[in-house]
Amino acid sequence: MSELLEQLDINQYFPAALDWASNILLAIVILLIGLWFAGKVNKMIVAGSKNSKHLDDTLFRFLGSVARYIIIAFVIIAVLNRFGVQTASIVALLGAAGLAVGLALQGAMSNLAAGVMLLVFRPYKVNDFIEAAGRFGKVTEIDLFTTILQTFDNQQIIVPNSQIWGDQIINHSHFDVRGVDMHFGIAYDESIDAARAVIDGVLAAHPHVLKTPAPFVEVETLNNSSVDFLVRPFCQGEHYFDLLYSVPEQIKKALDEQGIEIPYPHRKVILVNETNKEI
Structure with missing residues (x-):
């Protein structure tokens, strides 16, 4: 060694x-x-x-x-x-x-690319109410691959970002003030001015309807059985659904109290009694 x-x-x-x-x-x-x-x-x-x-x-x-x-x-x-x-x-x-x-991973990469575009351009943010990819809900989370929505009935919807970016996006929370479109019809025999006054009174008494901009109440269409009003009150964005689901009931009750008819589609049938003629 x-x-x-x-x-x-x-x-x-x-x-x-x-x-x-x-x-x-x-x-x-x-x-x-x-x-x-x-x-x-x-x-x-x-x-x-x-x-x-x-x-x-x-x-x-x-x-x-x-x-x-x-x-x-x-x-x-x-x-x-x-x-x-x-x-x-x-x-x-x-x-x-x-x-x-x-x-x-082509599909995942398309979601990633769409997620980057959504995060850069920010068409919506967390807590916004959006309508996209055929879905409507409150945005609870945005990541690089998916957007998570919460519906009114507390369902969680996970939408791939590629479906959102490649389609129309409606952001209901983008502006602080929202207009709420509603339609009401009255019979042809009723007074348009009286019906407008009733609707204006209901809107003026509602706590969430803004004075400025003023509510829009005008005749929009002359239908077969009714004169249709377009009613558009304005409110803060967080009160949008309060108006949407409370004002129609209040206007219906107010019109009933004033005896103003809200028509429904009907058809008039005329019977002609023909007598036999001698030949």
């Missing part, structure tokens, strides 16, 4: 060992600095959300994560390069794998 140690020339392996040790040390330094820098960039991007009131925090968190993982990927490639690994083939392999994953 001693003879074997004497024959072993340590100086022969010292340069290689020193080279490997320096590479390992440098790789550790690159890795630590890269991870620190990736985390720093992520925090800087997330902190940028505080300076922008028009963009959602979720978008900044997503962009921060993307930037962090991209930096970490380059750091890992740099570390492998220190050990003589051919990184060009690895980059090509990662590109091919990314393309394959993108094709396999």
Whole structure:
């Protein structure tokens, strides 16, 4: 054993060992600095959300994560390069794998792209009442892939963002003041001015109807059996459904009290009694 140690020339392996040790040390330094820098960039991007009131925090968190993982990927490639690994083939392999994953997750990617557009342009926000993708409800959560709605009967609806972005979006909460359209018909024999006065009285007494802008009460259509009014009171957005479901009942009762007829479709049948004629 001693003879074997004497024959072993340590100086022969010292340069290689020193080279490997320096590479390992440098790789550790690159890795630590890269991870620190990736985390720093992520925090800087997330902190940028505080300076922008028009963009959602979720978008900044997503962009921060993307930037962090991209930096970490380059750091890992740099570390492998220190050990003589051919990184060009690895980059090509990662590109091919990314393309394959993108094709396999095409639907998810379309939802992701739509989610980014929704978070950038913000056609709605949390707590807004919207109508989109054939659904209506209160927005409880917006993420990169889906929008979650809560209906009036406390159902949770999860809608893919691609369905929302590719269709019409109606935001019922965008403006603070809302108009509530309603239609009422009276018989042709009734006085239009008297009916308008009754409707105006109901709206004036309602606590949620705004004085400015003034309610709109005008004849809209002359139907077959009725003279139809378009009634549009204005209210704060949070009282929209209070007016929508309370005013029709109040107007119906007020018209009944004044003896103003609300007609329903009817048909007049005329019977003709024909006598036999002598030939």
